Amino acid sequence: MCQLLGMCCNQPTDIVFSFSGFATRSSEHADGFGIAFFEGKGLRHFVDHQAAERSPVADLVKRYPIRSKQVIAHIRKATQGRVSLENCHPFVRELWGRYWVFAHNGNLVDFQPRLHAAFRPVGDTDSERAFCWLMQELAKAHASMPRIEELNATLAELVPQVARHGTFNFMLSQGEALWAHCSTHLHYLVRQHPFGEARLQDQDLAVNFADVAQDGDRVAVIATQPLTLNEAWVPMQPGQLLAFRDGLPV
Amino acid sequence: MCQLLGMCCNQPTDIVFSFSGFATRSSEHADGFGIAFFEGKGLRHFVDHQAAERSPVADLVKRYPIRSKQVIAHIRKATQGRVSLENCHPFVRELWGRYWVFAHNGNLVDFQPRLHAAFRPVGDTDSERAFCWLMQELAKAHASMPRIEELNATLAELVPQVARHGTFNFMLSQGEALWAHCSTHLHYLVRQHPFGEARLQDQDLAVNFADVAQDGDRVAVIATQPLTLNEAWVPMQPGQLLAFRDGLPV
Numbered sequence: 001m002c003q004l005l006g007m008c009c010n011q012p013t014d015i016v017f018s019f020s021g022f023a024t025r026s027s028e029h030a031d032g033f034g035i036a037f038f039e040g041k042g043l044r045h046f047v048d049h050q051a052a053e054r055s056p057v058a059d060l061v062k063r064y065p066i067r068s069k070q071v072i073a074h075i076r077k078a079t080q081g082r083v084s085l086e087n088c089h090p091f092v093r094e095l096w097g098r099y100w101v102f103a104h105n106g107n108l109v110d111f112q113p114r115l116h117a118a119f120r121p122v123g124d125t126d127s128e129r130a131f132c133w134l135m136q137e138l139a140k141a142h143a144s145m146p147r148i149e150e151l152n153a154t155l156a157e158l159v160p161q162v163a164r165h166g167t168f169n170f171m172l173s174q175g176e177a178l179w180a181h182c183s184t185h186l187h188y189l190v191r192q193h194p195f196g197e198a199r200l201q202d203q204d205l206a207v208n209f210a211d212v213a214q215d216g217d218r219v220a221v222i223a224t225q226p227l228t229l230n231e232a233w234v235p236m237q238p239g240q241l242l243a244f245r246d247g248l249p250v
Numbered sequence: 251m252c253q254l255l256g257m258c259c260n261q262p263t264d265i266v267f268s269f270s271g272f273a274t275r276s277s278e279h280a281d282g283f284g285i286a287f288f289e290g291k292g293l294r295h296f297v298d299h300q301a302a303e304r305s306p307v308a309d310l311v312k313r314y315p316i317r318s319k320q321v322i323a324h325i326r327k328a329t330q331g332r333v334s335l336e337n338c339h340p341f342v343r344e345l346w347g348r349y350w351v352f353a354h355n356g357n358l359v360d361f362q363p364r365l366h367a368a369f370r371p372v373g374d375t376d377s378e379r380a381f382c383w384l385m386q387e388l389a390k391a392h393a394s395m396p397r398i399e400e401l402n403a404t405l406a407e408l409v410p411q412v413a414r415h416g417t418f419n420f421m422l423s424q425g426e427a428l429w430a431h432c433s434t435h436l437h438y439l440v441r442q443h444p445f446g447e448a449r450l451q452d453q454d455l456a457v458n459f460a461d462v463a464q465d466g467d468r469v470a471v472i473a474t475q476p477l478t479l480n481e482a483w484v485p486m487q488p489g490q491l492l493a494f495r496d497g498l499p500v
Contacts, residue, residue, distance in 0.1 A: 039299075039334075039335045040334060040335065040336060041336045041372050041373065042297070042299075042334055042335025042336035042337075042338070042372070042373070043335070043336070044296075044297065044298075044307075044335065045295055046294075046296075047292070047294060048294075049289075049292075056310060056313070056314045057294075057310065057314070060306060060307065060310045063306070064307070084289075084290060084292055085289045085290065085292025085293070085294065086290060086291045086292035086293070087292075088292070092342070093344060094343060094369070094370065094372060095368075096370060097370035097371060097372055098372060099372055117368070118345075118367070118368030118369075118389070119344070119368075120344065120345075120346060120347035121347060122291050122292070122344060122347055122348060122349055123291065123292070139368070
């Protein structure tokens with residue numbers, strides 16, 4: 001299975017610490033990786049068919065502190081679809097003049113929706129098919145970008161229609177909010193004042209956020225499995241869909 | 251004005267040599283850069299709001315020999331639109347299950363087409379507006395991906411409708427072919443057997459392609475201004491639209 005990592009902040013923040021721990025897990029998830037950073041409405045999107053541990057692109061991400069309020073990352077262990085660049089998550093589409101980013105962990109069975117509109121998969125994964133269907137149905141439900149609360153309501157109707165086909169842990173963002181849906185495994189935490197030390201599970205690395213964060217900063221980190229040893233990760237429940245905004249679940 | 255660089259090959263080839271010369275020009279084009287590489291149907295897309303000379307992302311591109319048959323790169327000197335990530339070329343959209351990449355050099359005046367379909371600009375440049383309009387009109391003209399010859403015919407009808415609004419040098423690719431349109435300045439050359447030495451205009455660097463290329467390799471390089479001193483660059487004519495495929499204009 002793949003693994004997901006998301007970050008949603010109230011101030012542009014770099015994800016170097018969390019991504020470093022996350023990328024360590026790629027020895028078991030060697031079929032590609034990807035990460036997307038929103039900067040305002042703009043997007044940086046890095047994908048590689050190499051494992052995040054070996055990829056020069058992942059190395060750049062670990063060394064270049066890109067500051068972003070919304071990040072989605074994915075390390076891939078192929079279930080459906082070949083190991084190739086077009087099958088690397090996250091996927092990107094434009095809708096209502098904003099980029100949308102999607103990454104999926106899980107496996108969908110017999111999910112072959114009619115895709116009759118402007119969103120077609122480029123690769124051959126169940127994940128990209130599900131993303132295109134969500135985009136198509138969102139485009140049908142709203143004429144232009146609705147408020148987050150309205151998107152929550154529409155997604156709450158759409159997501160179960162996909163989730164009944166299998167495991168559908170995913171993250172979705174259009175740069176303002178980040179939606180996380182849990183079928184099986186997804187955890188989150190909120191870092192805010194008073195900040196303390198966090199120690200990575202996967203490598204011998206710790207950061208004292210009290211040294212680097214400002215008092216008003218708030219960062220939500222969402223991941224398939226907890227990334228740190230000494231923080232209170234909240235497990236999401238099967239079927240739960242959460243929208244994060246400005247570093248908090250709303 | 252911005253500058254454009256494109257490459258179209260019959261075998262996956264790295265663009266490190268040409269991009270190194272091209273990036274040197276960014277001292278005068280300091281408002282961002284971008285490059286997109288097709289790998290099969292997949293796409294790597296790098297953008298940065300920093301000049302290509304200073305950008306860590308451009309540094310990765312110079313050091314990591316990504317092998318691709320279709321590449322489009324752009325260094326930006328802003329005319330319309332703020333200096334921000336969402337205004338960096340090349341722009342990407344999906345149509346008919348393929349990614350399309352577009353970069354523009356020039357300036358369009360009073361170009362405010364009706365965009366009523368699934369392609370909306372994210373940023374605020376004339377260039378992205380023109381790209382969205384081209385995508386919209388291509389989507390109306392064909393139900394699925396047509397042959398290159400048909401796309402040539404449709405683009406030959408569409409492009410002059412934009413070009414009469416100003417300067418419209420551009421490159422466009424969906425991974426199989428690369429279209430180059432010249433309003434004012436665009437040059438190309440084809441490297442093929444027998445290969446010789448090429449010496450960059452902009453820095454003291456030469457490559458003898460006889461040492462690195464195979465006999466059957468063929469590479470077309472398209473650029474705003476010739477990149478090398480000792481090769482026979484062909485100037486394109488104002489109003490000329492060329493499709494390149496497998497390293498040759500067709």
